[in-house]
Amino acid sequence: MIHQYKNNGYDIIMDINSGAVHVVDDILYDAVKVLDENEEFKEIIKGDFTDSYKEKFSDEIKNNLKDKYSHDDLCEAIGEIYNLIDDETLFSKDLYEGIVENLPSMQTVVKALCLHVTHDCNLACKYCFAEEGEYHGERGLMSLEVGKKALDFIIENSGSRKNLEVDFFGGEPLMNWEVVKELVKYGRQREKEANKNFRFTLTTNGMLLNDEVMEFLNKEMSNVVISLDGRKEVNDRMRPRRGGQGSYDVIVPKFQKLAESRNQTDYYIRGTFTRYNLDFSEDVKHFADLGFKQISIEPVVAPKEADYAIREEDVNKILDEYDNLAKEFIKRRKEGKGFNFFHFMIDLDQGPCIYKRMSGCGAGSEYLAVTPWGDLYPCHQFVGNTDFLLGNVDEGIKRTDLVSKFKKCNVYSRSECKDCFAKFYCSGGCAANSFNFTGDINSTYEIGCKMQRKRVECSIMLKADEAFSE
Missing domain, CATH: 1.10.10 (Arc Repressor Mutant, subunit A)
Known part of the structure; x- marks a missing residue:
């Protein structure tokens, strides 16, 4: 092929x-x-x-x-x-098709947790899948006790794997800052006892960032994801505060300071583009003009009836926009003003092992989300849908049937992926997106697939341009 x-x-x-x-x-x-x-x-x-x-x-x-x-x-x-x-x-x-049948029988070890330390938020983002942090349920903060049980859970279920990842997530995790700090302290203690290594990360909207928080993040967090949608008018339309005021003017200076304090590495400024800013390459350029070097901007995933949702008729414009962005990427690189764009980062030599390229992120088996009350879900996008409730940190995994179903998700189990050139780069795409749009985790979200294929093409072209430039 x-x-x-x-x-x-x-x-x-x-x-x-x-x-x-x-x-x-x-x-x-x-x-x-x-x-x-x-x-x-x-x-x-x-x-x-x-x-x-x-x-x-x-x-x-x-x-x-x-x-x-x-x-x-x-x-x-x-x-x-x-x-x-x-x-x-x-x-x-x-x-590879002959070895894919080995995937379900391979030992499952939990490698990563998305730790929902808050189901609450100080912003009111219009596209938020978490419903302003509530996740279709009630607001709440994770207790230190539940958080400790979650860290114990991943240690106990990680087998011989040494490196473990924990992302502090929300809602807005800085609204439960004292618990975050205590959990990091507990994790550092437990990793020594269990011969493990925790890689902590945190995702924040930045409203509560201050010097004390930044100092801690720089010491303890391997990566920080900071949320901003781009130009002021774009960001403030979709990411207002609870009172309706914009968030851009508050968070941009803080984000710039944080990025500089981390030497422009080990962070991502992460945006979401919607139908309102299909010219999202302008937002990426805006990020770069603000001085950010590590940039990601993702397409919104929203119900079809939402006015900001991406529609089939928008796809050609979006694909052209990725081409425009790739050309701008080359231009700025040659001017000495380069930046990294997450979806254009591709490793043609030392990429993931073949099992990972076939099966993706490991949601539901290797990667789990933990709610403030200790409930376990396949990933953050399934939280609140009790059909996907796997268990809890007290009793462990109860829905082994669901774990088995997620383990069987791969590029050969999805009929749409078998003949797709991008299958070993996207690993079949996001199971949550597939479920939300088709009702089946083993299906695909076609609009997302079209964007992914274009991103792969742009990424490889950029590799070619870099090689020929050298």
Whole structure:
């Protein structure tokens, strides 16, 4: 399986199963396309590609392209293609579908927790899936006792894994700041006793940031996610305070100070774009102009009836916007004003293991969310939906059937993913988004898939541009 596309002047061929990426000239690009459009070739290439077959398809390429390229140039391109096939970096075989059945039987260890230390918030974001922190239930703060049980739970259920991740989440976690500090202290004590290593992170809207909080974050948090949607008018429309006032003027100076205090590393400024700002590349540029170097902006996930929800008719505009952003990314990099954009970060050499690339984030098995009352859910987006209540920190996992169902989610269990070129980059996408839009965690959210495919294409083009620039 391959994927061919042109972007920003580059002819790119991706070999999906091997992970190889080829930046080629027009003649090789067109010759490969002749092969990829031939159904007989695609069947034959699954077996032994003998010399007689090579001769047969060489003739087909030459006949198709003889009016466009010279005979000698075509022969040279065909030779290169067959060398790549022999090297198993073009039209390579799928070696993974046969091992995917091992996933459900692999030992489950909990590696990460999303710790909801608050179900309350001091903002009233209009698109908030957590309903201003309430998660379809009541407001509340996690007690220190429940938080300690959650840390004990992950230690006890992590097997031999040493590195564990805990994200302090909400609502707004700084509304329960004293408990956050005490839990970090408890975690540092327990990690020594249990021979573990906690990597703590925190997600905040910034309203309660101050020097004391920043000092603690810089000492104890491996990463901090700070929420801002972009330009002042964009942010304040969707992220007002409870009284209706905007939040931009309060939080931007604090975020700038925090980013500088962390030497512009180990944080993300994270925005959400909606139907109101489909020109979201302008918001990314605004982040960069404010001095931020670690940037993420995500598409809103909202019910179809919401006026700010992304619709099918918006998709082409969004895809163009990612292309615009990629070009701006190159421009600023060459000017010495570069930044990192989360969705354009791709590792073609040392990416995740194949099991992770097939199965994704591990929600429901390796990654769990904990409510203020100690209830366990597959991830933060399922919190409040009692159909997905897995258990609690006192008694552990009770719904082993649900855990098994989540473990079976992978790029081969989703029919829409099997023939998608991006499957090993998105790992099948978000189970919560699939459920919210289709009612099935083993389905896909098609609008999200289209955006993901474009982001992968842009990411690989940027890698190509960087290599050729060097």
